[in-house]
Amino acid sequence: MTPRHVGVVGAGPAGLAAAHAALAAGARVTLIDAAEQPGGQYHRMLPEAYAAERPGRLQHGWQEFERRRRQVLTHRRCSWLPETSVWALERHEGNPEPAAPGGPADPTGRPPRVHLLCGGPADGSGRGRRTLDVDALVLATGAHDRVLPFPGWQLPGVFTAGAAQALAKGERVAVGERAVVAGSGPFLLPVAASLLEAGSTVLEVLEANTAGTVARGWGSRPWELAAQLGKTPELADCTAAMARHRVPYRLGCTVVEARGEGRVEEVVTARLRPDWSVVGGSERTVPVDALCISHGFSPQLELPVAAGCALHGDRGRPGLGSGTGTGTGEFVLVDDEQRTSVPGVFAAGEVTGIAGEPAARAEGAVAGWSAAGGDRSARALRVLRRSRDQGRAFARRLARAHPIGAGWPGWLRADTVVCRCEETDFGALCAAFGSEAEASPRVAKLGTRAGLGPCQARICGPTVLELRDRLGARPDAGPIPGRRDGPGGGNRARGEDRAGDGPREQSAEGLPAATPHRRPIAQPLRLGELAASPEPWGTAPSGTAPDATPGTPEIATPDITVPDATTPGTAERTDPTDPSEESTS
Amino acid sequence: MSPRLVPVESDSTGRRDRPLRITVDGEPADGVEGQTVAGVLLVSGRLAWREGPSGAGRGVFCGIGVCFDCLVTVNGDRDVRACRRRAVDGDVVHTQSRARTGLCPGTPGTQAASRAEAQAGPQTGEGE
Ligand SMILES: Cc1cc2nc3c(=O)[nH]c(=O)nc-3n(C[C@H](O)[C@H](O)[C@H](O)COP(=O)(O)OP(=O)(O)OC[C@H]3O[C@@H](n4cnc5c(N)ncnc54)[C@H](O)[C@@H]3O)c2cc1C
Numbered sequence A: 001m002t003p004r005h006v007g008v009v010g011a012g013p014a015g016l017a018a019a020h021a022a023l024a025a026g027a028r029v030t031l032i033d034a035a036e037q038p039g040g041q042y043h044r045m046l047p048e049a050y051a052a053e054r055p056g057r058l059q060h061g062w063q064e065f066e067r068r069r070r071q072v073l074t075h076r077r078c079s080w081l082p083e084t085s086v087w088a089l090e091r092h093e094g095n096p097e098p099a100a101p102g103g104p105a106d107p108t109g110r111p112p113r114v115h116l117l118c119g120g121p122a123d124g125s126g127r128g129r130r131t132l133d134v135d136a137l138v139l140a141t142g143a144h145d146r147v148l149p150f151p152g153w154q155l156p157g158v159f160t161a162g163a164a165q166a167l168a169k170g171e172r173v174a175v176g177e178r179a180v181v182a183g184s185g186p187f188l189l190p191v192a193a194s195l196l197e198a199g200s201t202v203l204e205v206l207e208a209n210t211a212g213t214v215a216r217g218w219g220s221r222p223w224e225l226a227a228q229l230g231k232t233p234e235l236a237d238c239t240a241a242m243a244r245h246r247v248p249y250r251l252g253c254t255v256v257e258a259r260g261e262g263r264v265e266e267v268v269t270a271r272l273r274p275d276w277s278v279v280g281g282s283e284r285t286v287p288v289d290a291l292c293i294s295h296g297f298s299p300q301l302e303l304p305v306a307a308g309c310a311l312h313g314d315r316g317r318p319g320l321g322s323g324t325g326t327g328t329g330e331f332v333l334v335d336d337e338q339r340t341s342v343p344g345v346f347a348a349g350e351v352t353g354i355a356g357e358p359a360a361r362a363e364g365a366v367a368g369w370s371a372a373g374g375d376r377s378a379r380a381l382r383v384l385r386r387s388r389d390q391g392r393a394f395a396r397r398l399a400r401a402h403p404i405g406a407g408w409p410g411w412l413r414a415d416t417v418v419c420r421c422e423e424t425d426f427g428a429l430c431a432a433f434g435s436e437a438e439a440s441p442r443v444a445k446l447g448t449r450a451g452l453g454p455c456q457a458r459i460c461g462p463t464v465l466e467l468r469d470r471l472g473a474r475p476d477a478g479p480i481p482g483r484r485d486g487p488g489g490g491n492r493a494r495g496e497d498r499a500g501d502g503p504r505e506q507s508a509e510g511l512p513a514a515t516p517h518r519r520p521i522a523q524p525l526r527l528g529e530l531a532a533s534p535e536p537w538g539t540a541p542s543g544t545a546p547d548a549t550p551g552t553p554e555i556a557t558p559d560i561t562v563p564d565a566t567t568p569g570t571a572e573r574t575d576p577t578d579p580s581e582e583s584t585s
Numbered sequence B: 001m002s003p004r005l006v007p008v009e010s011d012s013t014g015r016r017d018r019p020l021r022i023t024v025d026g027e028p029a030d031g032v033e034g035q036t037v038a039g040v041l042l043v044s045g046r047l048a049w050r051e052g053p054s055g056a057g058r059g060v061f062c063g064i065g066v067c068f069d070c071l072v073t074v075n076g077d078r079d080v081r082a083c084r085r086r087a088v089d090g091d092v093v094h095t096q097s098r099a100r101t102g103l104c105p106g107t108p109g110t111q112a113a114s115r116a117e118a119q120a121g122p123q124t125g126e127g128e
């Protein structure tokens, strides 16, 4: 019997664990990641060119990761496709319907066809287009920082906390000498620790939620939960580093403004109430050369949405009262075996909920095992499920302890940029959302261009949706507490005298409700690449190599093109026919 | 007071640096092999290199290819995310701008300005 072919998109903690488990269950695996190396955000590796003697120094759980990485990449049933972006998922022929989240399944019952853009440096021209058909698909595309807007957040020197982390861990760049780390969630701690390790001064770490919210959210014995997940040593290391460097950790505080001429030079911090409205008179000015900010994470949902996977979370985080929808709450809905609503498609890691690396790893393992058709009664699976469930419990408490408070729009001024790409400001959005006719997100986009820039609403999408809901279109969405000088100040009254629910993005003619994650082209590709006809990948009989890494895509040869080893940037790429090469570092 | 590389002597990872040089709008910029283009721009003293619609400077924001703030032209390819692209010695980098000239922000005409970024940036002619 030919083994099942499992495609895994994303080689972060979740995807790598999925590949590992699927191989253990006997499947053939194609593991795909846009990056050169596996590891994702958590195990971001130093470039090989750094020839680091102690690459694991900046990592927690390095040995286990390193072992798993080797086992997967050197496995004879695994094809590893680095520097390969999945730019689209396509339902199979005979099904003209576009995928709708939670909509009817592809009648063929097969997972969607995977469209790849492979080989060559990121965003270079002339990468190869390939298609890949698999028996089961695991989506493990992770998340990115969510940053709420505030005056000055577009200034150079304001980084997401993730960017500061990626630069420190991934290429040893410290983003500044005097930094403030602010936002919400435990992620602020490793970021501060990385900056300290890189020699920066961290002036303070500001958690926007109050001590009360955090304590209530974590509930009793949070450390026990962390310990079950193996998180304790990591958090202890971070807090020890902060104590050593006497970095204050202030709860119920945040940065409400960044200022400077052409770059950030100072930030304004303020005390917050539990709903994140500013305590008047508590503002302080702190000179900085870098601000690292993260209010949580947004899952990268474009591929699950393209596949038609049902989402859950209802835009607001669970555990919050009504009227505080934050737009971060949408995740892929999965069952006990990590199946999505689409047959043959599984999801794992931060796309299903924000719970950190151990949970992502456990979910990935369950997903990989299930996708490979592994024995459902296997003892190992029970163990995996248990740690996955612990991860989910951790995620629930995390969301409760670090919610986004409803009062954050109180930080905004009329000229505060909300959509970074188009520089659409809060005043323009207020004007657009103030009238019912303009209250659908599509109209808001066209009227204001918010969300139509190069990032395609990846950064501002959830924020614009939330503001739209709260500025008039959805009276039930709750007023904005503590707003002082907002333009269109009557934002709440306007909604209140309207009957009914206001125009939401209704499912017109069976079309799915709009989601800010709908991007049919999930990763940028060039027109020339789009025009080239793709070659199928993975159609070769099992046992032989599915294909080789394409090097020169314009040449539409039906089979293998060998990477040009002399081309910079491709020399270190592993030919998927020989995964063992990768582990020779 | 700009971003900088952790000094190689004090780097706990025991890395070894091989210098590389790229040009940015004709000026040399020095980094080390393995860095991203964004990393090289940052450590060579540039915090901002792209212009938003108002002409305001932008550099790295998300660091992982999501925000598109860091776009540059590399060897003639426009709209390359500098935070995702490995720098290669000799790379010819040009900065990009979305500044709207003569167009009123918020009017439909600004779509033309966005397209202008996609088609003809302020600098072309390098690379092929
Ligand atoms: C910038 C950043 C840094 C972080 N650093 C830390 C940290 O130091 N410590 C910590 O505890 N947590 C960190 N986190 C939180 C982190 O998200 C999780 O802890 C963990 O990495 C989640 O694992 P995952 O496998 O779900 O996703 P990820 O680790 O995000 O992996 C997803 C992978 O999918 C790939 N991918 C996505 N879309 C595509 C596509 N279309 N085609 C091909 N490949 C694709 C990505 O390249 C990535 O490698 C960080 C998050 C971010 C955004």
Ligand code: FES
Residues within 6 Å of the ligand: B059, B060, B061, B062, B063, B064, B065, B066, B067, B068, B069, B070, B071, B081, B082, B083, B084
């Ligand atoms: S910094 Fe966001 S895409 Fe490069």
